[in-house]
Amino acid sequence: MKLITRNTDYAMRALCHIAKQRKESVSAAEMVAALKIPRPFLRKILQTLSSEGLLRSTKGQGGGFALSRSPQKILLTDLIRIFQNTIQLNECVFKKKLCPNRNNCALKKEIDAIEQDVLKRLRGISIASLGNGHHPARSNQGKCHVHHSSVC
Amino acid sequence: MKLITRNTDYAMRALCHIAKQRKESVSAAEMVAALKIPRPFLRKILQTLSSEGLLRSTKGQGGGFALSRSPQKILLTDLIRIFQNTIQLNECVFKKKLCPNRNNCALKKEIDAIEQDVLKRLRGISIASLGNGHHPARSNQGKCHVHHSSVC
DNA sequence: CGTTAATGATACCATTTGAGTATCATTTGT
DNA sequence: ACAAATGATACTCAAATGGTATCATTAACG
Ligand code: FES
Ligand code: FES
Numbered sequence: 075m076k077l078i079t080r081n082t083d084y085a086m087r088a089l090c091h092i093a094k095q096r097k098e099s100v101s102a103a104e105m106v107a108a109l110k111i112p113r114p115f116l117r118k119i120l121q122t123l124s125s126e127g128l129l130r131s132t133k134g135q136g137g138g139f140a141l142s143r144s145p146q147k148i149l150l151t152d153l154i155r156i157f158q159n160t161i162q163l164n165e166c167v168f169k170k171k172l173c174p175n176r177n178n179c180a181l182k183k184e185i186d187a188i189e190q191d192v193l194k195r196l197r198g199i200s201i202a203s204l205g206n207g208h209h210p211a212r213s214n215q216g217k218c219h220v221h222h223s224s225v226c
Numbered sequence: 227m228k229l230i231t232r233n234t235d236y237a238m239r240a241l242c243h244i245a246k247q248r249k250e251s252v253s254a255a256e257m258v259a260a261l262k263i264p265r266p267f268l269r270k271i272l273q274t275l276s277s278e279g280l281l282r283s284t285k286g287q288g289g290g291f292a293l294s295r296s297p298q299k300i301l302l303t304d305l306i307r308i309f310q311n312t313i314q315l316n317e318c319v320f321k322k323k324l325c326p327n328r329n330n331c332a333l334k335k336e337i338d339a340i341e342q343d344v345l346k347r348l349r350g351i352s353i354a355s356l357g358n359g360h361h362p363a364r365s366n367q368g369k370c371h372v373h374h375s376s377v378c
Numbered sequence: 379c380g381t382t383a384a385t386g387a388t389a390c391c392a393t394t395t396g397a398g399t400a401t402c403a404t405t406t407g408t
Numbered sequence: 409a410c411a412a413a414t415g416a417t418a419c420t421c422a423a424a425t426g427g428t429a430t431c432a433t434t435a436a437c438g
Contacts, residue, residue, distance in 0.1 A: 075229060075310055075313065075314070076227070076315060076316075077227060077315040077316060077337055077340070077341075086333065154227070158227055160227070162228075163227060163228060163229040164228075164229060164230075180356045181235075181351075181356055184347075184356075185229055185230070188229070188344055188347050189229075191344075191347070192340055192343075195336075195339075195340050195343070196340070199333075204332045204333055204336075
């Protein structure tokens with residue numbers, strides 16, 4: 075039961091990194107060096123972000139990626155939607171068929187309610203909110219590029 | 227991103243079913259008939275519940291399973307702990323190693339907070355709370371044995 | 379007793395998802 | 409022309425999920 079997968083996490087880091095550089099565009103190579111994410115994997119992620127419209131890309135020498143909208147408008151939920159099949163916590167399928175009983179199921183009601191809460195909170199997380207001091211832990215310098223987009 | 231898996235769901239149904247029967251013990255065969263869960267799968271689940279101490283079993287003719295404690299004390303979180311490796315929504319491991327950065331990571335802080343909320347709510351769900359009218363949707367009679375423990 | 383109805387213990391299999399790699403084609407600045 | 413970049417696509421590998429199958433053991437009942 076993981077809320078976010080590696081894809082989503084890495085995408086978050088990459089986007090944060092781009093947001094912090096005040097450049098026209100940031101290349102995959104630079105991000106690989108900075109974030110220590112395996113190159114082909116990061117490239118795939120960036121391509122996805124690009125095709126999904128979160129990044130604009132420029133090809134050729136000197137090219138790279140840039141945010142296609144402001145950091146406040148790039149939400150964690152956007153990434154989850156893109157990289158994780160669904161954001162739904164509750165499915166109740168039986169042999170590929172949707173449950174005929176969705177409307178009067180107490181367990182489903184409970185889980186749906188929890189889901190709404192989680193979503194509400196996730197929607198409050200953007201790359202801006204993590205990356206620019208809204209939150210604590212903005213202290214560490216330099217070395218750690220290992221995990222999550224927020225700190226490194 | 228599923229909150230509960232099939233195992234957990236089926237276990238929930240089985241436990242609710244047992245709770246509703248006012249009998250010394252309920253056999254797997256009876257539950258297969260009532261809940262429409264594949265027999266070998268349900269048996270495995272029951273065995274697990276038994277070995278984990280949620281059910282007491284009696285072998286031999288006339289045997290079966292009984293709750294080993296009161297329905298109020300069997301929580302959804304117990305089942306999640308048993309059937310899903312972890313209840314943690316957030317792990318941040320890198321090449322099998324725990325993240326060296328867990329203490330000053332803004333994203334982790336956010337997700338941890340969400341996790342606490344989710345857990346608090348999940349802990350409020352027991353087989354008693356779903357099965358005996360604390361919650362809505364206690365209406366349907368008879369036919370539907372297809373999904374979730376709560377309704378059928 | 380011996381049969382039969384039950385669980386216990388294990389081992390196995392299939393599908394899906396997550397995580398990551400590899401390759402070739404295309405674009406563009408110098 | 410060449411080098412530095414992304415685009416498109418296909419592939420591999422491991423773990424988790426969702427099951428099946430088989431044989432052993434126990435105990436009530438006739
Ligand atoms: S916990 Fe590893 S950097 Fe966030
Ligand atoms: S949604 Fe299917 S029974 Fe709960």
